[in-house]
Amino acid sequence: MSRKRPRACLKSALLFVIATGLSVAFAQPGSTPPATIVVFAPHPDDEVIGCAGIIMQALARGARVKVVAITSGDGFPGAAAGVAHKALDQVGPDDFFALSRFRQIQSRTALGILGGKADDLIVLGYPDGDLGNLYESSDDKVIRQQFTRKNETYASIQKDYHTSVHGKPAAYQRSSVLGDLVELLTSLQPTEIYVTDGTDGHIDHRAAFWFVRDAAKQVGYKGGFYTYLVHGLPAWPFPSGVTPNLPFESRKVGGEVAPRGLPWPPPRRVPLSRDQAQRKLESIRAHNVPVVGMPEHQSEMESFVKAEEVFWTPLATPR
Numbered sequence: 058m059s060r061k062r063p064r065a066c067l068k069s070a071l072l073f074v075i076a077t078g079l080s081v082a083f084a085q086p087g088s089t090p091p092a093t094i095v096v097f098a099p100h101p102d103d104e105v106i107g108c109a110g111i112i113m114q115a116l117a118r119g120a121r122v123k124v125v126a127i128t129s130g131d132g133f134p135g136a137a138a139g140v141a142h143k144a145l146d147q148v149g150p151d152d153f154f155a156l157s158r159f160r161q162i163q164s165r166t167a168l169g170i171l172g173g174k175a176d177d178l179i180v181l182g183y184p185d186g187d188l189g190n191l192y193e194s195s196d197d198k199v200i201r202q203q204f205t206r207k208n209e210t211y212a213s214i215q216k217d218y219h220t221s222v223h224g225k226p227a228a229y230q231r232s233s234v235l236g237d238l239v240e241l242l243t244s245l246q247p248t249e250i251y252v253t254d255g256t257d258g259h260i261d262h263r264a265a266f267w268f269v270r271d272a273a274k275q276v277g278y279k280g281g282f283y284t285y286l287v288h289g290l291p292a293w294p295f296p297s298g299v300t301p302n303l304p305f306e307s308r309k310v311g312g313e314v315a316p317r318g319l320p321w322p323p324p325r326r327v328p329l330s331r332d333q334a335q336r337k338l339e340s341i342r343a344h345n346v347p348v349v350g351m352p353e354h355q356s357e358m359e360s361f362v363k364a365e366e367v368f369w370t371p372l373a374t375p376r
């Protein structure tokens with residue numbers, strides 16, 4: 058066996074040289090590199106709620122896809138209580154760490170359902186619930202998250218982005234978030250960016266938009282910039298429930314048109330096949346968390362299973 062190995066190695070090496078030579082010979086000079094889609098998720102689950110279809114369609118046509126979870130998903134007391142099987146007032150830091158781990162595993166599973174790989178998930182590891190405080194901090198002060206008591210980035214299954222690149226975590230401060238995002242946009246060179254919309258009802262979702270918008274401006278980003286809505290105000294999405302044959306609709310709630318602050322129809326509507334809508338449902342179900350005090354949580358997420366995904370373009374120049 059061992060005697061045969063050198064010959065096998067030589068054969069492999071020859072094949073490699075031939076294959077490399079062929080690929081060089083057939084490479085088109087000036088051919089465009091494959092598209093790179095980057096989906097920014099404030100929390101582990103937003104990426105599938107808003108962009109499962111975009112992710113699976115991009116992967117199916119050979120594009121590179123990276124999902125960037127900006128927070129660790131460690132600031133949701135109802136979910137921490139549900140995962141720990143405790144009452145809401147009994148949860149402590151370890152339960153929030155457990156929730157973070159749980160949600161990151163779920164993001165990996167969901168990405169697999171959509172055709173992606175675990176290392177397509179990048180976790181920045183900033184504090185869930187504090188992105189707005191970080192963005193609005195005028196003196197760049199370091200924030201300590203109230204639930205975990207952490208004041209620097211971390212991730213549970215893999216290294217957080219800053220540790221993986223710089224060998225140490227980043228402090229929870231405004232400049233760190235912006236710095237990591239600028240670095241990522243520079244290294245990944247995305248052709249399309251997706252992030253939650255600046256009108257979203259959740260402060261982390263609005264702050265994710267502000268941070269990614271600022272980072273994109275800083276690097277002179279010129280690709281597609283799309284936003285998706287998760288917590289549309291005053292109550293959206295509509296119609297509710299798993300409705301894979303129906304489009305999203307706007308509606309009137311208390312005399313006000315939902316979703317608030319956004320044009321309707323949305324400027325970009327991406328159709329999903331029946332099979333894609335089914336896989337989107339499976340990816341959302343991979344994020345099932347027992348949430349204490351919010352029995353409707355899962356069905357609200359599943360209401361994003363429609364015959365399409367919808368996006369806005371807030372940075373586009375008005376015509």
Ligand SMILES: [Zn+2]
Nearest residue numbers: 099100103262
């Ligand atoms: Zn979220």
